[in-house]
Amino acid sequence: MFQLLNTVLIGITAGSIYSLMAIAMVLVWRSTRVVNFAQAGMALLSTYFGYEIIHMSGSYWLALPIAMLAGAAVAATIELIFMRLLLKHSSQGAIASIAPIIATLGLLGLIKSIIGYFWGNQDVTIDSPFSNVGFTLGSHTLALSPMKLFILLAVVFLTLVLSLIFQKTNLGLALRASAYSPEISRLAGIKVDLVRTFGWSLAGAAGGAAGMLQTANGNGTLSPDSLEFSLLLAFGFIAAVIGGLDSLIGAVLGALLLGLVLAFVLTYVGGSLVFITAFVLLLVVLLIRPGGIISQKAGRRA
Amino acid sequence: MSLVIESLTVEHGAIRAVNNVSFSVKKGELAALIGANGAGKTTLLRTLSGLNKASHGKAHWLDTNLLHAKPEQLVRHGVSHVSEGKSVIPELTVEENLEIGALWRRNKKEMSQSKALILELFPRLGERLLQRADTLSGGERQMLALGRSLMSKPELLLLDEPSLGLAPLVVEQIFQSIRELTKTMGITVLLVEQNAMGALKIADVGIVLNLGAVAISGTASSLIADPAVRAAYLGY
Numbered sequence: 084m085f086q087l088l089n090t091v092l093i094g095i096t097a098g099s100i101y102s103l104m105a106i107a108m109v110l111v112w113r114s115t116r117v118v119n120f121a122q123a124g125m126a127l128l129s130t131y132f133g134y135e136i137i138h139m140s141g142s143y144w145l146a147l148p149i150a151m152l153a154g155a156a157v158a159a160t161i162e163l164i165f166m167r168l169l170l171k172h173s174s175q176g177a178i179a180s181i182a183p184i185i186a187t188l189g190l191l192g193l194i195k196s197i198i199g200y201f202w203g204n205q206d207v208t209i210d211s212p213f214s215n216v217g218f219t220l221g222s223h224t225l226a227l228s229p230m231k232l233f234i235l236l237a238v239v240f241l242t243l244v245l246s247l248i249f250q251k252t253n254l255g256l257a258l259r260a261s262a263y264s265p266e267i268s269r270l271a272g273i274k275v276d277l278v279r280t281f282g283w284s285l286a287g288a289a290g291g292a293a294g295m296l297q298t299a300n301g302n303g304t305l306s307p308d309s310l311e312f313s314l315l316l317a318f319g320f321i322a323a324v325i326g327g328l329d330s331l332i333g334a335v336l337g338a339l340l341l342g343l344v345l346a347f348v349l350t351y352v353g354g355s356l357v358f359i360t361a362f363v364l365l366l367v368v369l370l371i372r373p374g375g376i377i378s379q380k381a382g383r384r385a
Numbered sequence: 386m387s388l389v390i391e392s393l394t395v396e397h398g399a400i401r402a403v404n405n406v407s408f409s410v411k412k413g414e415l416a417a418l419i420g421a422n423g424a425g426k427t428t429l430l431r432t433l434s435g436l437n438k439a440s441h442g443k444a445h446w447l448d449t450n451l452l453h454a455k456p457e458q459l460v461r462h463g464v465s466h467v468s469e470g471k472s473v474i475p476e477l478t479v480e481e482n483l484e485i486g487a488l489w490r491r492n493k494k495e496m497s498q499s500k501a502l503i504l505e506l507f508p509r510l511g512e513r514l515l516q517r518a519d520t521l522s523g524g525e526r527q528m529l530a531l532g533r534s535l536m537s538k539p540e541l542l543l544l545d546e547p548s549l550g551l552a553p554l555v556v557e558q559i560f561q562s563i564r565e566l567t568k569t570m571g572i573t574v575l576l577v578e579q580n581a582m583g584a585l586k587i588a589d590v591g592i593v594l595n596l597g598a599v600a601i602s603g604t605a606s607s608l609i610a611d612p613a614v615r616a617a618y619l620g621y
Contacts, residue, residue: 272460
């Protein structure tokens with residue numbers, strides 16, 4: 084019984100961090116129709132900025148928002164000086180569909196090398212702001228620690244803020260309109276290019292938060308070749324695709340589903356099958372519901 | 386003269402879609418741009434709103450050069466384009482489709498005033514404010530597209546085939562409301578239409594485009610009376 088409860092708790096916590104990463108992928112996809120594999124590098128770079136702030140001030144609480152701002156700035160810069168040019172020059176023919184993906188993979192390598200150049204290739208460490216020791220219930224230790232509780236609350240908070248921006252503000256309306264129909268949005272007077280840059284920076288901030296939370300949730304170490312960030316990218320991407328790549332709610336649900344499934348496999352089947360399960364789940368969803376788990380009849384619009 | 390087009394040429398690769406076109410429209414006039422399929426009407430309109438690039442020539446609306454600006458900038462100078470085929474965003478609600486037309490003004494009060502005015506003009510939209518735009522009928526979508534455009538308080542309205550895919554009775558209603566609305570608000574209109582007769586009936590002046598060039602132009606009534614125009618474009 085406790086094992087079941089703990090499995091669910093592990094699944095939800097892991098899923099909530101994946102969901103931030105999945106949200107970042109969805110935001111970039113919606114604004115520029117690019118699958119951004121550089122997201123892991125951007126999140127890693129933001130987390131290194133966070134590490135610097137912790138190093139200087141000793142405060143995780145200061146570092147978290149600054150890492151998010153740094154993530155936003157990095158993403159906006161990449162969109163402005165790199166992606167905009169790339170999409171303009173490769174807008175036609177076969178290269179149009181493949182160039183952005185190759186480019187983001189290249190960026191991922193570039194960002195990792197830059198991190199290695201400035202911070203070195205050895206591990207640096209971030210201390211968790213909360214205890215990683217689980218709460219106890221009678222004689223049992225729950226898989227819910229103060230740190231994990233904070234992660235859950237932080238992700239819920241960030242997701243709510245993001246949904247409010249999207250559904251209740253003029254900026255959110257501009258973001259949605261530009262995603263669905265750039266041409267009509269332009270004719271209506273929306274500065275679509277600016278809106279796209281903003282979409283990227285929101286994604287960068289979400290990625291920065293994911294990086295800071297993931298690092299504090301794990302063993303606290305950071306390196307340019309961090310396995311944790313590679314997993315974050317892979318699982319965030321899978322979660323986004325499961326959710327339909329176009330929907331914020333879909334990304335969150337996809338991430339929670341993925342987190343839970345992986346946690347159950349880890350607990351009841353075995354650690355060696357976790358990867359296989361993630362990719363099998365991806366394939367099954369793509370085969371049965373290619374538009375994602377919450378797709379509607381209209382499907383995706385290119 | 387307010388809308389002045391001089392020797393405008395637009396090329397798509399090797400194809401000259403618009404070839405050395407010159408005409409002008411007076412402020413407050415409703416001009417119908419008619420011609421067969423592929424005559425270059427839509428390309429011309431898209432060039433005036435900044436969606437397509439011109440190869441040669443000039444086009445001005447009052448003091449605004451139409452050829453070196455993006456559509457989102459031209460909206461700020463009073464130029465609004467309703468593109469072909471019910472220019473609405475299907476995934477957004479009716480209300481949101483209206484609101485995007487006034488976002489650039491960054492003024493909530495003006496936005497709700499414009500919205501109230503448009504809902505008075507198109508009460509049907511008011512009954513469907515929270516429905517997604519893809520649940521509307523063809524005629525309602527065209528009203529919504531017009532409404533969105535009016536939200537930006539245009540002085541020059543570029544309308545591309547508002548009658549496309551609509552039932553004859555609805556076409557007549559849409560044409561009538563275009564005429565009434567723009568005359569009441571003093572909006573200058575360049576109306577591109579396949580339905581030449583319907584467009585000329587509500588227009589002040591007409592321009593006939595053939596193979597990318599101006600074939601005939603004149604007052605709408607003179608075009609309707611012209612035997613050559615009747616035979617070639619009005620079908621009788």
